Amino acid sequence: MAQITIAGAGLVGCLLGVVLARRGHRVTIFERRPDMRSANISAGRSINLALSDRGLQALSIAGLAEELRAIAIPMSGRIMHDTSGSTHYQPYGREGQAINSVSRGELNKTLLTAAEQAGVEIVFSARCTDVHPATATATFELENGDSRTVEADILFGADGAYSAVRERLMKTDRFDYSQSYLEHGYKELHIPPSADGGFLLDKHALHIWPRKSYMMIALPNIDGSFTCTLFFAHNGSPSFAELRSDADVQSFFDQQFPDAAALMPTLLEDFRTNPESSLVTIRCSPWTFAGRTALIGDAAHAIVPFYGQGMNCGFEDVRVLVDCLDVTGEDWPTALSLYERYRKPAGNAIADLAVENFKEMRDKVADERFLKRKSIEAWVYQNYPDRFVPLYTLVTFSPDVPYDEAQRIGREQDVIMEDLLDHPDVRADWTTDAAQSVIRKRIESLPTLNIRPLSPKNNLV
């Protein structure tokens, strides 16, 4: 049994605490903020998140998947809104496949309670002030001003994009690090429930208002409201910097998002009050130090939100770590090194994919060629599921496929599909026999998909 310190009681830190405590380890989590179950504080950067199969798969290890499905709203596809208010629906996957809108706060509260029930000690309002990675020792400043220094067998930094544990690792020799910001930021806005408590937009979809250089999205909440997020350039034209007055904001929304603006009575106040936040990608290496300290979740790989995978990727880190502990018989240094070997390429890949998907969401989803490609891909997937699985499906609905494999396969498919779309028969009408024979021939020439396993455990079965 190991003594384990986790910095950060966010989503990933709590799930990690649950699974390690259930394995018999003595786990203490230190959290910078007060207990969100009693204090009225914001849960973090976004109000709701899309929980998908990877996240659910990891939660199921802790027996939490069903409990969390109960507070989630399944979204089976995207609904695109144009400036006239017309909409177009595009399913995310097959019948029955969906991503799930969940409240970050509710999810975190559930996980905090699950951690305590599993025997984890959680110390709130404890700020990490120092770390000695070689000895898994961390010092925290407590609420009463006292300092507490804890030496453990293993120290995890699950303390998010601005991780204090990672900041200390940066001072070790030859630590690679990068932080890279998008030119776009975001602001959260609000569509309330209808007078009778119903939903003012279709609740079983993620709504997108794609506008080429920017976009707004909306996800449903269980109270009937929607949380909208405007992703918009910080500066330039158009940008947040240009929307100076209430009149600027109202006129911009009336022109660009008229159907949404009509449902946003608090638009001007929300726009003034809510922060304009930044979007960063953070990469670093190594994630582990001396077999005793490790980074996990956003602390290891903060990504932009455009594939809805930040939380899912963090939960998957926990799932793979558990597999590494299993296959090594809890030889921690070996397990941590295996964990890093499997997860680092995955983290890098989803970081890239997330940046690339912004372009897809804000621009390409409104593009005819792109929509045609999506239709062809769905048809090909249905007919050749062992040869062709669309990238979105690999990322979102294939929890045993590593992100880096999804990225690799996606790039190969990109070439094939763009080629096919250039073929005159396919260009004319892809549903004709002639066109489909061209498509079939190309797909039948592909080998069966051969995918590297997600974790060393899959390797052994």
Next chain:
Amino acid sequence: MAQITIAGAGLVGCLLGVVLARRGHRVTIFERRPDMRSANISAGRSINLALSDRGLQALSIAGLAEELRAIAIPMSGRIMHDTSGSTHYQPYGREGQAINSVSRGELNKTLLTAAEQAGVEIVFSARCTDVHPATATATFELENGDSRTVEADILFGADGAYSAVRERLMKTDRFDYSQSYLEHGYKELHIPPSADGGFLLDKHALHIWPRKSYMMIALPNIDGSFTCTLFFAHNGSPSFAELRSDADVQSFFDQQFPDAAALMPTLLEDFRTNPESSLVTIRCSPWTFAGRTALIGDAAHAIVPFYGQGMNCGFEDVRVLVDCLDVTGEDWPTALSLYERYRKPAGNAIADLAVENFKEMRDKVADERFLKRKSIEAWVYQNYPDRFVPLYTLVTFSPDVPYDEAQRIGREQDVIMEDLLDHPDVRADWTTDAAQSVIRKRIESLPTLNIRPLSPKNNLV
């Protein structure tokens, strides 16, 4: 007249101080270390450096080029040493073109004195502890323990790869940053002068012992000695980690560098005593803040040493900054913004080129195809100097060509030369009429080189 603070009295900080003081500004430099002209301290990471045309061009603005040539040893080419001790000479450029081996310490001392003579105040043993970039304010802890806070009109961070000014800029919103280490590190070693004070190797060359995955180089010093640098993997096989005992070191050198080892009486002691240092590339953005604070030299773009351009690039930053001040009539915010616009792509390019040149130096210089390509390039350059200038010449001997232009042109040439080398006639013997006609035809199809100017000043003349 502006009040200017410069953090760092290294090579770039001093040159910047000289040129700004000569323009009539009131300049104070704060330097963390004591005065190297009186204290016996190491001058920094490497004992000698290769000063090339870009650096000389920038030094000439301060009237220092000739003074520094006097303490430099020109190296007109590379001498490659194989494991049998056989050597092969390869000129760097045309007759009369050379890079110059200079002592970092002597160069820095000369620049310190030049700065003082130009009226710069230099405060030594002053560690930067805080910076307010928006107000060009910096705080320094002085030798006596006192703290001194200086608000200036303009603050420059010329404080090197581990810049304190940049560290403070990292805390501003949306600051992009990356630090990336090579798997290789380096250790400096020593070949003394001969008994009569002469040079034990040819002094007019840079010596290279290329060994594919690693290499050693040697540069001459004015006292007749050579400083050798072993670039070697930190870990793995072979690596520094493997050379544990004196016997390991001696046997490795005897096998791999027999001719050099015979000239290194203090090899074992040097190897034990001298540090195993890391090689890092640092990039960041933005380099300027609020029109009042700017990074320059390694603080803005630390690069690996394999193109011999780190100091030259930093000096060129100063040259371009001066041009920006000229064309804007010393409108500082505009000048700094122009400086960043011209220098950031250049800094990125030389960072890439420097990493790529490691591969060339340690591996390709011993490769037959590579040597043939070098010969063909020299011949093409001689015959078509307006259409084809070799990459090494663009970087090293073309001080008006931006590094990013050199990189772009180098990539185009790469394709052309590799194509030509694959041609059967060229492969058989490139000096035949048939082969040269193939080469001529290809080169004559190229447009005349069209190169973006180095600075906004060149744009206007």
